[in-house]
Amino acid sequence: MTMSDATRPAINAQTSAPLSGPTDADRDELRRHGILLTSIQELANWGRSNSVWPLQFGLACCAIEMIAASMARFDIARFGSEVFRPSPRQADLLIVSGTVTKKMAPQVIRLWNQMPEPKYCIAMGACAISGGPFKQGYNVLKGIDRFIPVDVYIPGCPPRPEALLNGLIELQKNIRGRHIAGPAPVEADSPTAPGEYPVPAFGERDLEPTSNPKLWQPPVIVRPDKP
Amino acid sequence: METLAQIHERLAARFPAATLTLVPNPAPPAQASLLLDAAHAREIAVFLRDDPALRLDYCSNVTGVDWPEKEIVETTRSVQIDPAGGPPRTIEQKTKRLQPGCLEVVYHLYSMALKHGPVIIRLRTGNRSDQITLPSLTPVWRSCEFQEREIFDLFGIVFTDHPDLRRLLMWDEFTAHPMRKDYVEPDDYEWEPTPHDDVLAKAKAHYPAPAAKAE
Amino acid sequence: MGPHHPSTHGVFRMMVTLDGETVVKLKPVFGYLHRNHEKIGENTTYLASMPYTDRLDYFCSMTNNWAYALAVEQLAGLPVPERAEYLRVILAELTRLLNHTCLAGFLLQDTGASGTPLMYAFREREKILDLFESLSGSRMMCNYQRFGGCRIDATPEWLAAARQLVNGYNAFLDEYEELITGNEILMARTQNVGVLSPALAVNAGITGPMLRASGVDYDLRKVDGYGYYPRFEFRIPLGDHGDTYDRYMVRMLEMRESIGILRQALDRIPEGPVMDPKAKIRGFKPKPGEHYGRIEGPKGEIGFYLISDGTANPYRYRVRPPSLINLTILEDLCLGHTLADAVIILGSIDIVLGEVDR
Numbered sequence: 001m002t003m004s005d006a007t008r009p010a011i012n013a014q015t016s017a018p019l020s021g022p023t024d025a026d027r028d029e030l031r032r033h034g035i036l037l038t039s040i041q042e043l044a045n046w047g048r049s050n051s052v053w054p055l056q057f058g059l060a061c062c063a064i065e066m067i068a069a070s071m072a073r074f075d076i077a078r079f080g081s082e083v084f085r086p087s088p089r090q091a092d093l094l095i096v097s098g099t100v101t102k103k104m105a106p107q108v109i110r111l112w113n114q115m116p117e118p119k120y121c122i123a124m125g126a127c128a129i130s131g132g133p134f135k136q137g138y139n140v141l142k143g144i145d146r147f148i149p150v151d152v153y154i155p156g157c158p159p160r161p162e163a164l165l166n167g168l169i170e171l172q173k174n175i176r177g178r179h180i181a182g183p184a185p186v187e188a189d190s191p192t193a194p195g196e197y198p199v200p201a202f203g204e205r206d207l208e209p210t211s212n213p214k215l216w217q218p219p220v221i222v223r224p225d226k227p
Numbered sequence: 228m229e230t231l232a233q234i235h236e237r238l239a240a241r242f243p244a245a246t247l248t249l250v251p252n253p254a255p256p257a258q259a260s261l262l263l264d265a266a267h268a269r270e271i272a273v274f275l276r277d278d279p280a281l282r283l284d285y286c287s288n289v290t291g292v293d294w295p296e297k298e299i300v301e302t303t304r305s306v307q308i309d310p311a312g313g314p315p316r317t318i319e320q321k322t323k324r325l326q327p328g329c330l331e332v333v334y335h336l337y338s339m340a341l342k343h344g345p346v347i348i349r350l351r352t353g354n355r356s357d358q359i360t361l362p363s364l365t366p367v368w369r370s371c372e373f374q375e376r377e378i379f380d381l382f383g384i385v386f387t388d389h390p391d392l393r394r395l396l397m398w399d400e401f402t403a404h405p406m407r408k409d410y411v412e413p414d415d416y417e418w419e420p421t422p423h424d425d426v427l428a429k430a431k432a433h434y435p436a437p438a439a440k441a442e
Numbered sequence: 443m444g445p446h447h448p449s450t451h452g453v454f455r456m457m458v459t460l461d462g463e464t465v466v467k468l469k470p471v472f473g474y475l476h477r478n479h480e481k482i483g484e485n486t487t488y489l490a491s492m493p494y495t496d497r498l499d500y501f502c503s504m505t506n507n508w509a510y511a512l513a514v515e516q517l518a519g520l521p522v523p524e525r526a527e528y529l530r531v532i533l534a535e536l537t538r539l540l541n542h543t544c545l546a547g548f549l550l551q552d553t554g555a556s557g558t559p560l561m562y563a564f565r566e567r568e569k570i571l572d573l574f575e576s577l578s579g580s581r582m583m584c585n586y587q588r589f590g591g592c593r594i595d596a597t598p599e600w601l602a603a604a605r606q607l608v609n610g611y612n613a614f615l616d617e618y619e620e621l622i623t624g625n626e627i628l629m630a631r632t633q634n635v636g637v638l639s640p641a642l643a644v645n646a647g648i649t650g651p652m653l654r655a656s657g658v659d660y661d662l663r664k665v666d667g668y669g670y671y672p673r674f675e676f677r678i679p680l681g682d683h684g685d686t687y688d689r690y691m692v693r694m695l696e697m698r699e700s701i702g703i704l705r706q707a708l709d710r711i712p713e714g715p716v717m718d719p720k721a722k723i724r725g726f727k728p729k730p731g732e733h734y735g736r737i738e739g740p741k742g743e744i745g746f747y748l749i750s751d752g753t754a755n756p757y758r759y760r761v762r763p764p765s766l767i768n769l770t771i772l773e774d775l776c777l778g779h780t781l782a783d784a785v786i787i788l789g790s791i792d793i794v795l796g797e798v799d800r
Contacts, residue, residue, distance in 0.1 A: 057446055059453055060475055060796055061500035061582060071564040101799075103398050104453055104474040107445055133494065136485065137478030138405045138412045139397065158582060202398040206413035254731025254750070255519035284644050288734060288762040290747050333747070335734050335762075339644050339660045345734060370647020370767050373472075381480075396473035396799060406481060 041180040048092070048118060049175040052168070055091035056084035057111065060098025062125040062158040069161035079168055088114040093171070095164075096150075099127035099134055100141045102207050106199045112148045113196040120175070122167055123150045126157045133157060146211035148197055228343040229280065231259050241274065242267055250349065260333065260347035265361050268350055272367045275336060275346065283336040283346055286368035290335075291378035293407045295355065296328040328355045330384050334364065334371070352384060355407075363389035381406035445474045451548065451788070452795030456772075463780045468773045472766070472799055479800040483759035488514055488589070488726055491759065496583040498744075498761060499797040501541045504533040504574070505739040507587035512668060513735025513746035514589045518728035521718055526591040527670045528711040532604065533574075533586070534669075534737075535700040535707070539611065540570045541740035542651075542693040545792050549690060550622060552789035553631050559622060566614055569607055576600060590721030601708060608704045615697060623694065632686040636775035636787035639684060646770045650742025651696060652791060655681035655688040662738035669737075673710075674703045689790040727754050734762075741765055741792050761800055765793040 022030075022037060030037050058066060070076045070084060085091040088111045100108055112121065123144055126132030131142040144150065151174055154167040197215075200207040229237075235249050238261075245267035250260045263271055275283045303320045330352045337344030352359045363386035365371045375386050376395040383404035386392055394401065403410055445453040453474035459467035479498065483491045495510045496503035508530050515522060522530075547563025571581045577600055578584040578593070586593050596604075622628060638648070643656040653660055661678045663671040679695035681688030730752045736745030742764025749758035768791050776784040 060477075061497055063452065064500060064582065067560075068564060068568070071568075072561050073565070073568050099475065099477050101474060101476055103396075103476065104445060107453075107474075111446060133497070134477040134482065136412075136482055138410070138481065139473075139476045139478055160581065202400045204400060204402045210413075252731050252733075253729065254517050254733050256516050256733055258733060286647055287649075287736070287743060288745055288747055288760070290758065290760040292749065292758050335745075335747070339658060342660070342665050347734075368647065369642075369645050369770055372646075372770055373766055394473075396476040398473070405478070 042176075044180050045176045045178060049172040050080040051083075052079075052081045052093045052120065052171065052175075053083045053085050053091050054081055054093040054095050055088055055111065055115070056086045057094065058097055059100065059104065059108075060125075060127065062097035062128070065158045065161050066095055066097045066124065066164060069164045074161040074165060076165065076168070079165065079172070081168060088112075089116065091115055092119055094119065094121045094148075095124050096121065096128040096144045097124045098158075099132065100144050101139045102141055103139065103202075105141045105144075105147060105207060106202075108144065109147050109197055109199045113199070118175075118178070120151045120171055121148055122152045122154060122164075122171060124154045124164060124167070125159055126155060129153050129155065141207075143216075146216045147200070149215060228341070231261060231346065234281070234346065235261060238271060238274070242271060245271065258345060258347055260349050262349045262351065265350055265352075268348075269362045269364065269367065272348070272364050275348075276367055281346070282338045282340045283344065284368075285337045285339045285344075286334055286364070286370050287337050287345070288333075288335040289364075289371050289374035289378065290333040291382040291384060291406065292331040292333060293355070293382060294329050294331060295408050297326045299324045299326050329353070330355055330359060330382055332361060332375075332378060332384060359383060360385045360387055362387055363392075365389050380404070383407070445471075451793055454788075454793065454795055454798070456784070456788075458781065458784065460781060463782075465776045465779055465781060465784055468776050468784065470769060470772055475795045475799040477796075477800065479761060480759055484756060487754045488728070488756060489723065491756075492587070493583065493585045495761075496585055497796055498763070498800060499739070499741060499765065499794045500582055501544060501794060502537045502740050503582060503584045504537040504586060505737065506744060507584065508534055508669075509735065509737045509739065509744045510746050511587040511589055512737055513733060513748055514728070516735045517731060517733035517748055517750060518589070518726075520590045520721060523591055523715050523718055524670075524712050525595075525714040526716045526718075528707050529592050529596060529716060530587065531670055531674070532704060532707050532711070533577075535704045536570050536573065536604070538700045538740045539697055540567055541792075542697050543567060545693060545789075546618065546622070546690065549786070549789045550628070552785050553628060555627075559618075562614075562618060566611070573600070573604055573607060576603070588717065588721070588723065589726060591715070591717035593717075595716045601711065604704070605708050608701055608708065611701055612698070615694065615701075619694060623691070628690075629687060631783075631786060632690060632790070634683070635686045635779060635783050636790065637683060637685045638771060638775060642771060642774065643684070647767045648742070648771065649764050649768070650739070650792075651692045652689060652742065652768050654678060655692045656684035657681055662736060662743060666736070666738075670707075674706050676700075676703050686786055686790040689792075725754065727752060732758075736762065739764060741794070741797070742768055744797075761797075763797045763800060765791075765795075765797040766799075769793060769798065 027037050068074060070082055076082050094112055094115060096108065123129050127134060128144050131140050134140045135142055152167045152171045154163050156163050198212060200209055231249065235247055239247055246264040248262040250262050252259045275281055301322050301324060305318050306315050307318050308315045332350045334348045336346045350361050352361060361384055363375055365375055366388060373395060375389055376392060378384050379386060379392055380394040380396050381404055443456045443458055445455040455471040455474065457469040457471060458465055479494055482494060492507060492510060495506040498506050543563045543566050547560035550559035574584055575581045577596055578586040638656045640656045640658050643653050643658060657680050659678060659680055664678060676699045679692050681692050728750045730750055732749040734745055734747040736743050743762065744764055745762035747760040748756045751757040772791065775787045
């Protein structure tokens with residue numbers, strides 16, 4: 001049984017086409033002569049990728065490992081991300097560190113909406129990815145990617161701080177390949193507030209709606225082995 | 228400390244109108260408990276707290292338990308002597324009895340002053356649908372405050388005279404009581420690589436015709 | 443305030459009414475991390491709930507494991523080998539050190555000493571986590587205890603490493619206390635803030651260091667004498683005033699006592715099996731009955747109430763969360779203080795949201 005990638009909604013395709021211009025060999029040649037050749041886009045991406053400011057936002061167990069990653073032994077400052085900001089208005093990166101319950105999900109989406117572009121999201125730990133060990137629970141959201149777009153998934157329960165650092169490095173690689181004008185226009189935004197993701201309401205038994213259909217669809221099951 | 232049977236006797240003498248039942252416990256530590264009737268629960272709780280020999284000043288744990296209606300099949304055997312003189316026959320008779328359901332609250336009481344315990348008291352509601360009120364013991368022990376709110380939230384027992392009876396864990400708009408045994412979870416099925424049992428049943432319900440695509 | 447607020451130690455929300463800066467009303471709101479622990483526990487086997495107990499109070503997975511194992515062992519009447527009991531005491535006291543150290547760091551963070559005290563605390567935490575990892579395979583979610591013993595035996599090298607850590611811990615505490623305990627700013631911010639009277643503490647079911655800071659001598663290690671605690675010599679530190687400073691101080695003193703217990707346990711730990719040979723790992727079904735088992739966790743009395751109906755799953759699985767019940771008096775402590783003090787009071791109560799909401 002496999003999940004067909006073609007059916008996934010391709011709204012989060014933020015990576016731009018490869019740059020045309022001087023090749024790496026040309027640049028090395030120029031650098032040897034003391035000339036540094038760059039573009040505004042590269043410069044911006046270099047700056048953005050090396051000063052990702054995370055939101056100081058802990059949900060559950062993984063938050064403790066996130067704190068540990070910022071402490072002396074693992075020292076996230078080596079990658080330019082030690083500036084944990086308590087306000088979403090000043091942050092670039094939302095680390096969803098832990099179980100997102102249905103009661104908490106609207107608040108997480110509101111925080112995401114309040115963050116200025118360009119912004120990135122890391123789903124840290126099994127719970128944030130899919131509900132993890134608590135997936136059977138009636139109050140547990142089965143993955144934050146039902147409501148907001150996620151750039152990097154870090155599995156583990158909880159992931160070690162090294163895994164978080166690795167996820168951050170992956171995110172930095174991702175940022176370096178982006179277009180300077182930011183991501184493509186969001187198709188999944190709410191009809192009333194453009195640029196924002198719709199916040200679900202508390203229903204009588206569940207969240208309403210239970211997911212953002214423009215962002216997430218239940219995967220299609222293809223079972224060639226069994227009819 | 229007195230045994231629970233002694234406490235039971237003293238309470239029966241002190242509160243003659245109350246119905247008290249000793250509930251035995253077959254587990255090895257044998258923490259037996261005392262079932263109180265809801266009408267006298269508050270007085271008895273105050274007595275247990277203030278009695279100089281007991282001084283159960285610390286209510287540690289409050290638990291809600293759901294006992295749904297249960298059909299009990301009882302088998303009775305009777306020996307019937309054959310009037311014709313043959314060998315006696317054993318006749319098995321099966322009777323079905325419907326045990327009524329109820330919601331139950333269990334309080335574990337200890338004494339911090341005299342360092343003994345536990346004394347366990349239980350309260351039961353009349354049924355699981357309309358007679359679901361019980362007296363709150365929060366005025367006696369404040370530690371019950373959040374735990375009784377939690378039981379109101381998850382089991383739906385209404386505690387009278389509770390100072391602030393609102394849902395504790397779920398949101399206010401939520402209508403169900405999820406810890407009851409007959410609670411049906413919201414259907415937010417997600418694909419799993421190896422579905423089995425109830426997950427497979429859900430998968431089939433969500434994807435009614437996967438066979439057509441496979442071919 | 444909350445549920446996203448840096449000082450709430452997780453997703454905890456307080457509805458605070460202020461008069462100027464003074465708190466006149468405070469209502470906590472829970473449930474932002476309600477992960478249905480009890481419902482899942484009723485739908486899985488006894489053993490399968492063990493990893494979930496790690497995630498209750500994610501600082502103290504070892505004591506949570508022990509509390510659950512103890513409740514099930516008493517329910518089913520299982521014996522525990524001697525070496526396993528010693529290992530349990532060692533791990534529980536290491537957990538206490540870990541928890542109280544981190545608490546001191548977070549408390550100082552709440553008073554505004556941003557960064558440095560927490561860095562010191564986490565430096566020591568990493569050392570203890572290294573021990574846990576080499577023993578159980580996981581840093582935080584140890585999943586180490588089993589019904590009738592422990593999962594893996596400790597090697598002599600592990601015990602030597604533990605001894606080394608214990609011997610060095612007093613030096614860390616000395617350094618920490620020299621920097622912080624007599625600090626004028628800390629004393630000004632915490633003394634006479636959030637005074638909890640003994641009568642209210644008992645009536646509200648407060649347990650753990652919170653209770654003992656108010657001067658009530660009630661420690662389950664002495665009262666119940668579970669495990670092998672009666673074999674060790676230790677004292678119970680008690681506070682006089684019941685204010686935030688006392689709650690900090692009681693924990694610092696408790697750590698010194700824990701070091702004493704650890705030294706005794708590491709000296710006397712016998713050889714032998716760590717698992718009862720008759721213990722049944724698979725297909726474990728206790729006889730019908732019910733039991734409430736409790737131990738003294740670092741945050742207070744953590745207990746498990748289990749009702750068995752003879753099947754492989756518990757009929758009712760209930761956790762008595764110390765963090766939730768210790769929050770009962772939050773409003774009483776905060777009334778009349780400023781909002782900044784409410785943050786410190788919450789920090790000194792020592793909550794973990796995984797346990798408050800379960």
